[in-house]
Amino acid sequence: MSIFIKNIMAVNADGIQKGADILIEGERIVEMGTGLVRDADRVIDGTGLVAFPGFLELHCHLRDPGLVYKEDIMTGTRAAAAGGYTAVCCMPNTKPVTDSAEIVRYIIEKAEKSGYAEVLPVAAITRGMRGEELTDFAGLLKAGAVAFSDDGMPVAEDKMILAAMERAKELRVPLMLHEEDLAKRGNGVVHDGENARQAGIAGIPRAVEETMTARDIFYAEKLEAPIHICHVSTAGSVELVRRAKANGVPVTCETGPHYFSITDEKILDRDPNAKVNPPLRETGDMLAVREGIADGTIDVIATDHAPHNEEEKAQEIEKAPFGMIGFETAFPLTVTNLLDTGVIGLTDIARLLSKRPHELLKTAGGELKKNGPADIAICDMNEKFVYNKDMIVSKAKNSPFLGMELKGRVCYTIRKGKFTYDRQAD
Numbered sequence: 001m002s003i004f005i006k007n008i009m010a011v012n013a014d015g016i017q018k019g020a021d022i023l024i025e026g027e028r029i030v031e032m033g034t035g036l037v038r039d040a041d042r043v044i045d046g047t048g049l050v051a052f053p054g055f056l057e058l059h060c061h062l063r064d065p066g067l068v069y070k071e072d073i074m075t076g077t078r079a080a081a082a083g084g085y086t087a088v089c090c091m092p093n094t095k096p097v098t099d100s101a102e103i104v105r106y107i108i109e110k111a112e113k114s115g116y117a118e119v120l121p122v123a124a125i126t127r128g129m130r131g132e133e134l135t136d137f138a139g140l141l142k143a144g145a146v147a148f149s150d151d152g153m154p155v156a157e158d159k160m161i162l163a164a165m166e167r168a169k170e171l172r173v174p175l176m177l178h179e180e181d182l183a184k185r186g187n188g189v190v191h192d193g194e195n196a197r198q199a200g201i202a203g204i205p206r207a208v209e210e211t212m213t214a215r216d217i218f219y220a221e222k223l224e225a226p227i228h229i230c231h232v233s234t235a236g237s238v239e240l241v242r243r244a245k246a247n248g249v250p251v252t253c254e255t256g257p258h259y260f261s262i263t264d265e266k267i268l269d270r271d272p273n274a275k276v277n278p279p280l281r282e283t284g285d286m287l288a289v290r291e292g293i294a295d296g297t298i299d300v301i302a303t304d305h306a307p308h309n310e311e312e313k314a315q316e317i318e319k320a321p322f323g324m325i326g327f328e329t330a331f332p333l334t335v336t337n338l339l340d341t342g343v344i345g346l347t348d349i350a351r352l353l354s355k356r357p358h359e360l361l362k363t364a365g366g367e368l369k370k371n372g373p374a375d376i377a378i379c380d381m382n383e384k385f386v387y388n389k390d391m392i393v394s395k396a397k398n399s400p401f402l403g404m405e406l407k408g409r410v411c412y413t414i415r416k417g418k419f420t421y422d423r424q425a426d
């Protein structure tokens with residue numbers, strides 16, 4: 001199949017090409033320039049639209065195997081494609097845990113058969129994510145895992161995290177760390193602040209995240225071992241990473257759209273969809289996260305897409321599980337809260353959602369160019385819409401952004417030269 005995209009603004013991390021014409025044949029971009037006239041099976045008029053390199057999600061939960069009543073590889077990747085993603089890394093807290101080559105292969109094979117995006121499994125650091133014994137890193141890598149994480153069940157023991165850092169360094173594979181001291185969290189549910197007290201909900205202090213972030217930066221520096229810090233949510237964590245980078249510590253990090261878009265005011269009405277871990281913080285934290293994105297302290301925007309079914313999220317906020325869906329709102333939230341507020345420019349969107357994630361995983365892609373992969377997100381930067389349940393592609397509907405007006409929409413997603421999302425047709 002061939003696709004010809006006419007007269008579009010092509011945005012890469014390192015520059016913008018206006019009035020670009022892009023010809024796709026098979027799985028690759030075979031021509032990219034201006035003033036081209038070409039025949040193709042399908043022609044897209046890109047006038048008024050923007051093309052980004054397909055987004056790469058570093059951190060999501062596809063719930064497959066074992067928890068497919070929440071989401072599965074087909075529905076999850078379909079939602080990802082609707083958000084402009086062409087590849088996603090899925091976290092290992094599946095059932096059973098993704099700690100064996102067999103499960104890694106199951107995920108990859110199912111994604112190849114029924115997926116709308118490439119799925120790159122993140123395998124567990126410890127067996128069963130119990131924090132007691134390292135998994136077989138080399139075997140898991142061979143099976144197709146791209147990184148390691150005990151996301152959701154952070155590695156508490158210092159000697160375990162040290163062993164994991166040494167192993168990951170040796171194998172040159174990213175170690176993605178969910179920074180949380182579970183003992184300090186206790187029965188906390190939301191950010192520990194004035195709003196939690198007003199709503200009468202137990203709080204999670206910033207220190208729960210920051211002390212673990214500091215510990216892992218400390219060890220990463222000692223071992224000269226690269227680490228990637230997941231979902232940074234506090235001003236203090238941003239500052240810890242900023243200082244570490246300035247000191248030459250090999251640390252990278254991500255944040256989620258919810259941390260730069262909303263605050264813990266959202267929990268005042270006890271909305272379980274606003275319950276997420278780490279929790280939504282205060283305005284000062286939100287602004288610090290934006291600043292960290294602007295100055296490059298924060299490398300990547302990753303959604304932490306965490307689907308739950310309606311029954312689970314209909315419980316009281318104390319009982320409902322942590323997490324919110326994120327694939328389909330990441331791009332509009334980035335446009336609404338980072339681009340339109342002047343925090344970042346257009347090319348930064350390509351950097352934060354595509355180029356840097358590709359660099360961290362050392363995967364091909366993240367750039368629109370001749371002979372590059374035909375992985376493209378075509379977006380309308382100006383379209384405004386009110387986000388509602390009917391437009392959600394994911395199996396789950398747990399979003400705190402329902403009812404909000406957002407700007408910026410994905411129109412088409414192309415992966416390996418094929419449409420994985422076409423808003424008009426879908």
Ligand SMILES: [Zn+2]
Pocket residue numbers: 151152178230231277278
């Ligand atoms: Zn996490």
